[in-house]
Amino acid sequence: MKTRTLGKTGIELPILSFGASSLGAEFRSITLEEAMLSTKTAIDLGMNFIDTSPFYGRGMSEIMLGLGLKGIPRGSYLLGTKLGRYSDIHFDFSARRVEESVHVSLQRLGTDHLDILLLHDVEFVPLAQIWEETLPAVLKLKRQGKVRAVGFSCYPLKTFHSVLDHVEDEIDCVLSYNRHTLQNTSFAEDLLPRLEAKSIGAMNAGPFSARLLTNAELPAWLKEPEEVKAAARAAAKLCAGRGVDLAQLALQFSCEHPGLATTIAGSANPANIRKWAEWLEQPIDRELLADVLAIFSPVRNIGHTEGLPENN
Template sequence: MIFRPLGRTGLQLSQLSFGASSLGQEFRPVDLNQAIRSVHVALDLGMNFIDTSPYYGRGMSECLLGVALREIPRDRYILGTKLGRYAPGHFDFSARRVVESVDVSLERMKVDHLDIVLCHDIEFVELAQIVEETLPALRRLQTQGKVRFVGISGYPMAIFKAILDRAELDVILSYNHYTLQNTMLVDLLPDLQAKGVGIMNAAPFSARLLTNAPLPPWHKATPEVRALCRKAAEHCTARGVDIAQLALQFSIAHEDMATCIVGSANPENVKSWVDWAQTPMDPQLLSEVLAILRPIHNWFYTEGRPENNDPRPASGN
């Protein structure tokens, strides 16, 4: 497993990290024994960072991690969670809830500190509150030793630039924006690197868009996006490669991104991802797939408040 520095934090993250959203049954019912086993397999295969949130399963993911990590020495893993998003449509980024949320997460996961805490999906609220109330409250917890590093997560690229211009961050987590289909995160790298902010990428499969699996009902991909991604998947299959393998290899290849977070409650999936990460990427196949996806390159959807979203290109992509 390759390890990379996370900005100026001093942390070294594995190029693949374990995302624990699936432990909260966010996508399908899970077998509890398999879910716990998936955490152990991830650690045994070299993934040293675990990402979760109280939103995942409305606390279930954190509780299961508390069980899975019970016999694991604390220095074997780096643990990150989030705060502010707790249920569908329920957001609370108040200073009072920051303190409460961190304490609850510590209790659920049975640890005495959190390595990383992120403000979760801030595009749904007024960004002024994040700057003026939420982040300062997290910094106070940092001085108490409960939290080591703080940052933000979300979907639109605009939220990162807006916060970077107004507050200090240790880390950010972006998802769906460094994939075979969308590489908008690259444009943000100079600003992040200039300020020493650690960069975490997530969701290389873009919610199954870059896999052979059926899309979930809530997926916002347009008919054109779905059709071209299916064409790319079929092209990979004809070449004897799962498009998910190529997608993962592409998303972990950028050396300026400390890690790529991907998760499953199935330990066999975790094993496959590590195998793929250690397999050389086929440059010819990559070139062919990128050519297929070129008409929808950097297509994105809207999420959260309109004012927090990215401007649409003139083409309407």
């Protein structure tokens, strides 16, 4: 698996990383065997950065991942988790909760340090708390050696810029999701130049945009407008007619960008993980890519709102 350096951290990340949200049974019930085999398969295939959060499965992802990592040498993988979001309605970015959250995560994951720690979905709270209270507490953990690199995640571009206005000299990386895909490339276009100027690492999650860019039935909770969904169905049909899975093109496209240290995708199905690795070994069909991008052109970069209205 090819790697890229995460900003100024010196941390080498695989271009495709393993997202462990599925281990928290976010999308279906899973067994411990599936969790352990998925984790081992990802690491064996070079997806040796694993991203999780106490939000995923309300702690279950971290627990299952910790079990899946038992017996695997700590030096053979990189580990990242998050703090601040614990359910759809429970957000706590207080300084007191920072140390408590990381302590619990380390216990669940069976490790004494994190390679990356992110403030999770900061758009759901008044942003001043992030730079006035949360980040100073996180940087204290970094100085103690419990965390190697720190950053934050969110969806709205406005939130990225608002937080960066106050913290860009103190953080190491950011994570965006669903914003560098076949349909939406706003992260690389709008934010990446600012990040690169400060050597802040850029991580991308959601290459399939919550199943939008796959052949799977679209979930009822998908927030994208109907015209975006219609374009995705048209793109999937075109790809199928050419003998290619839309998801393959989506993954190849997201992982190709040289400015993104890694793209994160998750599954509790080892067969999916192996398939993704195989896809990345194949060249992108440039003609098909051009045709798919043309389908998405009328709805390009159309997204949705997340978090507090003032943060969008």
